[in-house]
Amino acid sequence: MKPLDTASLDCLAALADDGSFERAAQRLSITQSAVSQRLRTLEAQVGQLLVVRSRPLRLTEPGKVLLRFARQMQAMREDVGRELGVGPSPGERLTIAVNADSLATWVMPALDSLVHEGLSLELIVDDQDFTHDWLRQGAVLGCVSTVSEALRGCRAVPLGVMRYLAVASPGFIEEHWNGRPDGLDRASFSRVPFLVFNRKDDMQHQWVSRAFGVRGPRLRERFVPSSEAYVRAALMGWGVGVAPEIQVRGLIDSGALVPLRSEVTLAVKLFWHQWKLAPDGAQASPRVAMLDRIGGALVDGAKSAFATGPARRPARRQLSGRLRS
Template identity: 85%
Template sequence: MKPLDAAALDCLAALADHASFERAAQHLAITQSAVSQRLRSLEAQVGQLLVVRSRPLRLTEPGKVLLRFARQLQAMRDDVGRELGVQASPGERLPIAVNADSLATWVMPALDPLVREGLSLELVVDDQDFTHDWLREGAVLGCVSTVSEALRGCRVQALGVMRYRAVASPEFVAREWQGDPGGLNRASFSRVPFLVFNRKDDMQQQWVSRAFGVRAPRLTERFVPSSEAYVRAALMGWGVGVAPDIQVRGLLEAGALLDLRPELTLAVRLFWHQWRLGPDGAPPSPRVAMLDRIGAALASGAKAALGEARARPLSARRPRA
């Protein structure tokens, strides 16, 4: 195969980042026609469709393969620029993927010092299983994940454990069980509503399975796809929520929420993954150095919020998106 055109690969990366020809053209300071022409040329060279022209557009599997190469090429260009004393483009974004519960609790305080320094960051929020897919496809440079094994070309660092509790408002407990949280039991759990983040969220089923020894429990579900609104719904008495301990601890202490089983928590281990960009043994480029600082900031913030990242068996499969 002939050498791939670097400008065309930049167009592919811009399309992946911005999900439209118009925004990609604006980012690259060229016309939409030029973006389309470079993409068609790249597709003709490899003989495969690289982008599905949908709204928003998305990359095909061959496009994801070339995107990884484009990211590596950009990192090598950063290295050359550093050695030549050329400053990186101002405002270049560093995309990372996180789950919503982490974003709502400890991630933003952890990254705040870097943002105040001027870090141009893009936070991608997705279901925890899919954050790792974003990394594998090259769409982000790092991710917070429950996956413990590093991808080829990546490195991984343990962050800590998020613990989830089943909570409900005193008003809900009074209405459903005459004020006795013990009214939630093996016989009654299927009759009361449980709050669910989205259709990928199975924390509630995991909690019921652990609490009552029921395999594949069927629940009455109310969907609330926002971490902050999820806790608000629990406060309003919409149902039983399974929420992060660090998010509801103050509300439990104030009596605004009740812990339905104080002895039972679901423990979810979190890990930080990031690409190894640039040649081995070389001093890090500005982009790589900043990515390393993001990883260090997340590790420090997670340690402060979640505790030490000790090795232990995984009790729950994943946190919600």
């Protein structure tokens, strides 16, 4: 195959980052027609369609392959620029993918100091089982994922274990089980609503399967696609939530939420993945060095967050009156 045009590869990366021809043109400081021409040139060179012209646009599988190559070319140019004393492009940002529960709990505190130093960052949010797909496609430079095995050209570092437990508000427990937290049992779980983050989320099914030995349980589901709103919905008595222990620990201690079958928890192992954008032993470019610092900050932040002890069970009392990531 003939050498690929670097301007066209930059165009493909801009389209992947910005999702439209208009915004890609603004990023590259060229016209939309020039963006279209560069893309057509690249597609003609490889003989395959690279972008599906939808709203938002999306890359085809060949487009994803070339996107990974484009990212590597950009990193190599940055290395050359560093050696020549040429700084990074203004407004350049690093994009990583994280799961919503981590973003709502420990990721932002972990990255806070880097952001205040001036880090230009874009966070992509997806389920922890799917963030790895963003990395595989070359759409992000790093991700927090449940996948343990590193992709070729990447490295993976363990972050720790995020534990999930089932909780409900005192009012919900009063309404459904006459104030008895142990009222949720094999006979009753299918009659009460469970909070679900989105259609990718199966944490509730996993918890019920483990708690009651039921395969493929059918649940009454109420979807709340926000980690913070998920916890708020549990507090308001919308249903049983299966939430990160570190997110609801304080609410359990205060009695605002009550753990259900607290002996049953789900342990989710998380890993940080990032592309190796510089050869081993080589001096890293500023971009690569910052990506390494992001990884280090996330490893330290996760270690600190997950090291905190388990939630304390509130004293047993008669519940009256009336969470997830």
